[in-house]
Amino acid sequence: MRERASGISRRLLTGDRLFRTGALGITALVLFIFVAFPIAAILREGLVLADGTWGLGNFIDYFRDPRFLTITGRSLLIAVSATVITVVLAYGFAYALVRTQIPLKNLWRFTALLPVFAPSLVQALGVQFLLGRNGLVSNLLGIRLDIYGFWGILISDIVYAFPHAVLIMVTALSVTDGRLYEAGRMLGASEFRLFRTITLPASRYGVMSAAFVVFTIVITDFGNAMVIGGDYSVLATEIYNQVSGQANFRLGAVIGIILLIPAALAMFVERLVARRNTALVNERSSPLVLRKSVPRDICALVYAVLVCALILLIVGIVVLASFVKLWPYDVSLTLKHYVTDVQNGYAPLWTSLWMSLIAAVLGTALVVLNAYMIEKISNPFTRVLYFLSVLPAAVPGMVLGLGYIMAFNDPANPIYWLYGTVWFLALNTIFHYHAQAFLIATTNIKQISSTFDEASAMLGATFLRTMARIALPLLLPSLLTIGLFLFMRAMVTLSAVIFLVSPRNTVAAVSVLLLDDSGKASQAAAFSVVIMAVVLAASAGFNLLLGIPLARRHAGASP
Incomplete structure (x- = not known):
């Protein structure tokens, strides 16, 4: 047995x-x-x-060409600009969601995440319908805006990357020790000083993580740049043009490796920053109790409404344009665009x-x-x-x-x-x-x-x-x-x-x-x-x- x-x-x-x-x-x-x-x-x-x-001869040839140097510089300029703006906007929005007592928080959070549910080029379509040559603003106000190029890509990428940054910021601001704030208030610190000396330092790793994520998203984005970039080529669109347009796989690979370098560096630095992050909450920590502040909450609500209104405007105008006969000249409703030819x-x-x-x-x-x-x-x-x-x-x-x-x-x-x-x-x-x-x-x-x-x-x-x-x-x-x-x-x-x-x-x-x-x-x-x-x-x-x-x-x- x-x-x-x-x-x-x-x-x-x-x-x-x-x-x-x-x-x-x-x-x-x-x-x-x-x-x-x-x-x-x-x-x-x-x-x-x-x-x-x-x-490295292929890379040497690439950087000898002034045109390719210009394209690389454009990509970095858009990526850095969009990263700075997006992180600042997302931090303020996440702060309003986590650290204030504004009403309808779930509604504002859902609205901020709308771009996640759409292809990346939807933001560019929305900017095009709103600010393009035949856009709503141009026809209503008679103003001709040159949105095709840097500004169009920048606006589109900010809206596209915004929800990703918000998700990281909300997590970073949700983890805190309420005892620090109580001690600061007992010592007579103002709300601004508490923000500057406690909130901001405690969330710096979240800010850095969001910055690296946004930078990677923007510098590698293809859809928005393709729709609204016009003649303003960036690295992502140049790969597509070289491979699909000219079947130049070697040059496409060179540009791909160049595009890979900043994305890989961003990931490496983000991981390095994450390892250095220390725990903010332990078994002795107490949850932060939000104090009512009417001026703060009003400002936060106005900010959240403005941000959500901008997102709804860009995404909503795409929905609206899909139901009108001839945008923006004939806005009578129709379903003909849903019958694709x-x-x-x-x-x-x-x-x-x-x-x-x-x-x-x-x-x-x-x-x-x-x-x-x-x-x-x-x-x-x-x-x-x-x-x-x-x-x-x-x-x-x-x-x-x-x-x-x-x-x-x-x-x-x-x-x-x-x-x-x-x-x-x-x-x-x-x-x-x-x-x-x-x-x-x-x-x-x-x-x-x-x-x-x-x-x-x-x-x-x-x-x-x-x-x-x-x-x-x-x-x-x-x-x-x-x-x-x-x-x-x-x-x-x-x-x-x-x-x-x-x-x-x-x-x-x-x-x-x-x-x-x-x-x-x-x-x-x-x-x-x-x-x-x-x-x-x-x-x-x-x-x-x-x-x-x-x-x-x-x-x-x-x-």
Whole structure:
């Protein structure tokens, strides 16, 4: 009997080791194929010279051309300007949400997040409808504004990056120790001095993180610059022009590597800053009690209303333009723009839906498997896998998409059969946003106490059983969150897939760009509205599902 039990135990241990090895092998294989290989392909294309030797000659030729120097300078100017303005605006908005007693906070928060639900080029469309040559302002006031170029891109990028900065700032301002403020007030400090000496220093790491995130978003943005940039080329649009317009993959790779450098530096500095951040709250901390201040709250409410009004104006005018006959000359209502006369009609929308569902389901499974294996198996090899997991955060979407062309558009490649399919687009999207989803999963896995693993092991449970019966049920809300995140990003993604779409498989965001490029701005607006409606509906549905496991958990915990 003992021998039989011992044999079963050995088989279980052997199976457990096989599962760990296999799961870790899948994690490594997937990350090396879909992250390391495309980036290596970009680097190789940029560093290999025309005669087949390796060197920096391509970069030297690039920087010798005054035009390319100008383009690089423009990108940096827009990125720095948008970062400074966005961070200041977002800090004030987050402060109004967290540190004041203004009414309707959920409404202002939802309005601020509206740009997240739309493709990046929607902001440029809104600015174009509002301030362009045939915009509302030009026709009502008779003022001709030259919005195409620097100012148009800047305004669009600020609106596009604003919600990302707000989310970080809200988190930074929500964590504080109320005892510091009580001590300051007892010493006679004014509210402004409390802000200057406590609030601002305590939130500096949040400000830095927001600045790095906004800088990366802006310098790599393609959609807004493409729609409203005009002749004002930036690095992202130049990659597209070189690759799609002139099939100059080598120069595209050079520009991609140049674009990769500031994004990678921003991520590296952000991680360095995050490590130096110290805990602001401990077991002795007390929550901050907001004191009523009518002047402060009135100013905060006015500021929140103005910011939300600007966002609603830019997004709302896109919605309005989709329903009028001829913007802005004939504003009678019509649905004709929702009947697209472009090739394939609404087929790109169904392609985006299918791709987004694949990204949500497959991406969640891959991300959670990667995060769980890397977190639970600590060795030098998994540290390399961790680096590959967060590396996509430093890789602009267009650079990754270009890397996918160079890496997989080869009949000799074993997975060439996937190239050009919806599954290939979904995989590209998954690994474009892998870092953010991976960090969500890792954060939640770390919150599960190791005592569960220890108790499970003492009871003889295998690694797989512990994962299936303990970890995954506890991670269910996180799984739904990651699925929603990947679905939303896949529905609105543009830059990462712009090189990978084909006439047979075009996604909705690319169709919006093509419609606007062909002069059909109102149809582009209509298509954008449909995308936003789908994303908002999906968000509501996912949030409903997210509430179900939470409700069940609370019901199970109640006596």
